[in-house]
Amino acid sequence: DCGMSKIELKQSLEKIEKVINDACGFFEQMNLPNKSNVNLSKPANSRGAVTTARPPPLVIGRDKDCDNIVAMLHDKEEDAQPDTNRAHSPASASERCIRPQIIGIHGIGGSGKSTLSQLVCAREEKDGHFNLVMWVHVSQDFSVDTIFRQMSEAASRTPCPQFNNLDTLQTNLEKKLHGKRFLLVLDDVWYNNRDVRQYEKLQQILSPLNAGEAGSKILVTSRTKDALIALGAAEQRCIPMSVLGEDVFLKLFKHYAFHNVCVPADDRIRLEDIATHIAKKLKGSPLAAKIVGGQLRMRPNIDYWRSSRDGNHLDDTMGALWWSYQYLDEQVRRCFAYCSIFPRRRYLERHELVKLWAAEGFARSSDEGKDPEDVCQGYFDVLVSASFLQPEVGKYSSKMDAYIVHDLLLDLADKVAGSDCFRIENQWKRSGDNWTMEGCEDEVPLDVRHVFVQTYGSELITEKICKLDNLRTLIIDSAEWRKPVEEKVLKNLFARLRKLRVLIIASDQGMLSVPESIGQLRHLRYLAFMTRYGSDSRLVLPGTLTKLYHMQVLDFGNISDLVFDSCEDMFSLINLRHIIQVPFREIRSIGRLTLLRTLETFEVRKEQGCELKQLSDLNQLCGKLRIMGLQNVESQQEALEANLADKEGLRTLELWWNYDETAELKEKEVQTEVLEGLCPPKLLESLTMYSYDGLRYPSWMMGKHNGGPKYLNTLSLHCCSTELGPELGGFCSHLRSLYIFSCSWDTLPDHMEHLTSLKDLGLNRCRNIRSLPRLPQSLECFKLSRSNEMLMSSCRTVGDPIWEKLQHILVAYVDGYRLETRAQYTSSSEPETP
Known part of the structure; x- marks a missing residue:
């Protein structure tokens, strides 16, 4: 960009001064220290050894609360209440206008309401009392159509179809709930008793819920009891969040502060003592325990912990969040502030955020020589470690690597971003x-x-x-x-x-x-x-x-x-x-x-610029790569030019040939040589092959090659026509999932019992396989479908030698029919781990 004029420079300085003044005002409003009256600068050694390993989430001290809520959810008395909004409608005489009973949890922000509701959901899904368990976040500025969509997706575990009005959306949701006894959690409901329109919206999101069966329940979490009452919860069914006992809270705090912290024994004793005093300042806030504990864990330094104990900035939750934010690196703070442009509780995907930060130029300029995305990946890991980004429970999110920003942290992000970020x-x-x-x-x-x-x-x-x-x-x-x-x-x-x-x-x-x-x-x-x-x-x-x-x-x-x-x-x-x-x-x-x-996909064609060698220098490739048109590769040397072994970032690889039932011996020999030359990188995790028709499998799949994948956990073979499958030796020592579709093998590979990590085995349309070898004891799930009739019959016949080979497997299906195995009874009779 061109240089600034004097006028532009003056305007920029005025902007900076305004930001500083706004920040000082924020400090005063929140009763927080600022740079002018207290030394918050980082200790000289505070940026020494910093760990970004995130401790696993811990939920303790909530068993009694969870038991009480579950008892209310299972209560059959007064299961439902009349829907007063529809009682006078013309159709009310012929419809069952009964609204599910509402139970509420209320408490201040950061007290653990969402965590408790998810704990209840997890227990209910395991218990099976409800046909359907749904968890939906509502937030302060919710829209009815968004909530309906979330309910629909939670009900079906699939994306909600696109509809052009709310009435159609509501009808679709009612169809999904019809005939089912469900539990719906409405998390983080806000309510202002002076806002009539907000009340109407809250009533509107309840309207489709009459479609469920009797015994359906709604669990609501909110910061205020008023919101629960407004939704229709009875006074006696509004449960305040209990305060964690001092010893329980200290255990929770230490879990986040000391996870994977390695210090000399004498230092550990002193840090433990300081931690006891810091925990008392946090006043039982689980969110503060997670955030402050994470920040201390990254800097296990006695002077740093002591100065944190002696300051007054940890005396309330927002102050503790601000204190933790201050100790983030400048560029990490910038990345966190950027998150404020997204709506509350929006699922943020790791790879998407990292690419956005890199595109914005947030990578520190002093990290020259490092890839900007690798630098931003480090920023992301710091935010996760410090719990500013929190992994979302996969069961309630369709995204695999999704994170959220807690509401209080988003409030903080809004403040620190100032006028830089705005969401509509x-x-x-x-x-x-x-x-x-x-x-x-x-x-x-x-x-x-x-x-x-x-x-x-x-x-x-x-x-x-x-x-x-x-x-x-x-x-x-x-x-x-x-x-x-x-x-x-x-x-x-x-x-x-x-x-x-x-x-x-x-x-x-x-x-x-x-x-x-x-x-x-x-x-x-x-x-x-x-x-x-x-x-x-x-x-x-x-x-x-x-x-x-x-x-x-x-x-x-x-x-x-x-x-x-x-x-x-x-x-x-x-x-x-x-x-x-x-x-x-x-x-x-x-x-x-x-x-x-x-x-994601590269197709080989017999045209200039479309050869397989185009992949030769693309060694930064990572994630997933699908290579199609491999029938157009004519030699092993041409395959070697793809240089797949040097693409260390690849984790998933798919190799596709076009199936040709008229292929001659020479063409099969070419495919054999080509696959030999397509040796993947060592860290590959998943390999899929389609329509391979070579004479044998390559040496790197047979454990006879120094190269090749060493940590493969998923192998899928589709329409592979070689007479014998690969020898699953050292190549597959870490294999967890093996799927075979429409392959013409006569038998499964030998020595499968040595695959001691294998959990899932699936066979589909394998017409020539008539028997099963001895299967590994680690196997937990077996699925056989549309395959040899003799094999499927043997699997279903009690006492058959092949039936016996399946008895140690917990879940076994043959053509969609679940087999009863001894492992099921053994598992159900074992006491649950507390």
């Missing part, structure tokens, strides 16, 4: 029989840098967003149903927002045509046009996209029809690191993009 959380509003989208009532700061828009509106973009000359990030989370972002709006946006580094537009079904003026965004590093449901989506890209030389990430998730005439020039984007869900068959000379980290 639009709402659906009912007017008669129609639903309309409310606009943004708050003024957007003109100096804002990062903006999140929950729902697109053309007026919002043209009248407010396009005036933000300093904008670096624009995330539009959802365009209206069947109304994608108009091309004229994009033209206006590209003309005005020249400093954009990140542009993400997530729409629903529809067509989006990107104007050529996108080439004006010369600072753009992260570009994503995505759709949740790709069946009717079309995206047209201009050739000027290839002029955005700083581009690092291209993500076109779920787009079904992508039109881009200049994809042959993609190699000019020399800084490109991630090509995500981009269905370009015509990308040529991709080997020039040597910084690539994500390339």
Whole structure:
């Protein structure tokens, strides 16, 4: 960028002064220390050995609370109450308008309400009293359609279909709940008794819940008892969060403060004593225990712990959070503040945040020589270790590596981000029989840098967003149903927002045509046009996209029809690191993009620039790689040029041939040599092969090769026509899952009992396998389907030798029918581990 003028410099200094004044005001408001009246600078040795290992979550002292709540949930008396909102409707005489009973938990922020509700859910899912257990976060500024969607997805464990109005969405949800006795947790409900509209919204989210069976229950958590009463909970069913006993809380605090801390014995004794005093200052707040304990764990220094004990900044939860934030590295604090653009309790994925931070330039400049994403990955690990980012329970999230920011921490992030970050959380509003989208009532700061828009509106973009000359990030989370972002709006946006580094537009079904003026965004590093449901989506890209030389990430998730005439020039984007869900068959000379980290699919073709050797220098590739068209590779030497063994970041590899039942011996020999040359890296975790028709398996799969994967845990073989399977020796010593589909083997590999880590074995459409070898004792799940009739019959016949080989397996299925095994009875008779 060009240098500043004197006027711009003066304006910048005024902005800095305003931020400082705002921060000081924040200190005073929260009764927190600031740099002017107390020395909060980091001790000289505070940045010594810092550990980022996160201790496992610990829940203690809540058994009695959990027992009381479960007893109320199972109470059959007064299971339900009349729905007063529908009692006078014409249909009420013929419908069962009974609302599930509501039980509430209330307590201050950070007291462990969400954790307790999840503990109850886990117990109920194991107990089986309810047909369906759902957990939904509500938050302060919730929208009814969002809550309905979350309920729908929690009910079916699948993405919610797209509907164009709330009535249809509600009807769909009622169908999913019909005939089921369910438990629904509404977590973190806010209520203002002066806000009539909020009360109406709360009543509205309860309306579909009448569809469940008698005995269904709703568990609500809130900071106030008033919210529980407003939803209809009886006074005696509003449970206050109990205060953890001093000894229990100290145990919880020490769990987070001392996990994996290695210090001399004398130092340990002194630290234990200091920890006892610090724990008393935290007043029983589990969130404070986790945050402060994590910060102390990263710096096990006696002077540092003593100064923390003697200060007054740990006397309340928010003060403890601020104190912990102060001791984060400057760049880590910047990354944390950036999280404030996302709505409360939004699931944040690790790989997405890391790429965003890298695109924003948050990696410390002193880390030259290190890859910016590796640096940002380190920042992420620090935030997780310090519990500023908390892993979300996988059972209640469809995302595999999802994290959330606790509400109190998001309040802190909002404060420290100041006017840099702003989120616009639009709402659906009912007017008669129609639903309309409310606009943004708050003024957007003109100096804002990062903006999140929950729902697109053309007026919002043209009248407010396009005036933000300093904008670096624009995330539009959802365009209206069947109304994608108009091309004229994009033209206006590209003309005005020249400093954009990140542009993400997530729409629903529809067509989006990107104007050529996108080439004006010369600072753009992260570009994503995505759709949740790709069946009717079309995206047209201009050739000027290839002029955005700083581009690092291209993500076109779920787009079904992508039109881009200049994809042959993609190699000019020399800084490109991630090509995500981009269905370009015509990308040529991709080997020039040597910084690539994500390339989900590469197709080998007999054309210039599409050879397998294009992968040769792409050694930064990580995660998953699918190589298709391997029938077009003609020699082992050509396969070796892919240099797969040096791609140490790869964890999942798929190798695809086109099946040809007329293949001659020579072609089979070529496939054999090609697979021999495709030796994967040592740290590969998952290998899948499709339609391999070679004469034998390669030496690196037979344990006869110094190279090859050493820690493979999943192996899937589809339509592989060799007569014998591979020898699963040293190659598979860590194998946990083995899946075989439509393979023409006569038998399973020998010595399978030596696969002592194997947990899952699946056979599908294996017509020639008539018997089973001795299976490993570690096996927990066995599934056999659509295979040899004799084999399946033997598995089902009590006393058959093959039936006997399955008796140590806990879960065994044959064509969808679950077998009874001795392991089931052994497991059910064992006492539960406390």
